[in-house]
Amino acid sequence: MTTTSERARAQAPPAVETLRTVRERGPDRVPRWLVKTASPVVLVALWQVLSSTGLLPRDVLASPATVLTTAADMWAEGTVQSAVGVSLLRVVAGIAIGLVTAVVLATLSGLFRRGEDVIDAPVQMLRTVPVIGLIPLLIIWFGIGEEPKIVLIALAVTFPLYMNLFGGIRNVDATLVEAARTLGLGWFGQVRHVILPSAMPQFLVGLRYSLGTAWLALVFGETINATSGIGYEMNTAREFFQTDVIVVCLALYALLGLLGDGIVRLLERGFLSWRPAFSGR
Numbered sequence: 001m002t003t004t005s006e007r008a009r010a011q012a013p014p015a016v017e018t019l020r021t022v023r024e025r026g027p028d029r030v031p032r033w034l035v036k037t038a039s040p041v042v043l044v045a046l047w048q049v050l051s052s053t054g055l056l057p058r059d060v061l062a063s064p065a066t067v068l069t070t071a072a073d074m075w076a077e078g079t080v081q082s083a084v085g086v087s088l089l090r091v092v093a094g095i096a097i098g099l100v101t102a103v104v105l106a107t108l109s110g111l112f113r114r115g116e117d118v119i120d121a122p123v124q125m126l127r128t129v130p131v132i133g134l135i136p137l138l139i140i141w142f143g144i145g146e147e148p149k150i151v152l153i154a155l156a157v158t159f160p161l162y163m164n165l166f167g168g169i170r171n172v173d174a175t176l177v178e179a180a181r182t183l184g185l186g187w188f189g190q191v192r193h194v195i196l197p198s199a200m201p202q203f204l205v206g207l208r209y210s211l212g213t214a215w216l217a218l219v220f221g222e223t224i225n226a227t228s229g230i231g232y233e234m235n236t237a238r239e240f241f242q243t244d245v246i247v248v249c250l251a252l253y254a255l256l257g258l259l260g261d262g263i264v265r266l267l268e269r270g271f272l273s274w275r276p277a278f279s280g281r
Contacts, residue, residue, distance in 0.1 A: 059241060094151070097154035102162040111195070144225040149222065157211075161210050168202030207264050211264065215260075218230075222235070
């Protein structure tokens, strides 16, 4: 004879499949790394086929084989290392200045109403001005040395970071702040333990976006009488219609951008380890 508990278990509906169970099926599927690399490989292969058959002339776009040969030659000559080093220093300097500026302005504007009244309106006005349109003024103010390039990158970084951090602070759940106040946390404790951690996810999103705009600003910045850097090499290649060198420079920009994005992802894992998030199915 079956007991009452056994009959209840037999009649109970099957347990809802958890996300962990779905993830455990992963090995039965196509590996993610294979899916991620498949489309770029197919595009490069198609590019090579079009170049080999003559449908894509060399003066329009060099073939992947030619680009790889050119990249190896530039590496052997030390051109790649020198250009990447110079451009990387400019980007790091610009990001550092923009990061400090954005954090200070967004924190003051986000935490204090008076700060918002004083800071937010001018920032919103400047944000709508195309950063690239400021190049003539930057040349007049700072000359044609390194300063205008770094300032241009800093401006491109500041506004996205400011918008995301300000929005993150102002979108903190008010009930969390009230709960922290009820538990006896003072103002600085609320900011440290509740407001800033809650705003961190949106800030890191802004940081990822800012890294992309930093490299975009660098491309334009290195047109300001540059004598070195990735942009300089690309502009020189443009004058001689060297599409292979241009593609190498674009690939360097892409790789450095991916490197920066990977660094921010590592920061997300460290700073947001307390915050469980959906990672897709």
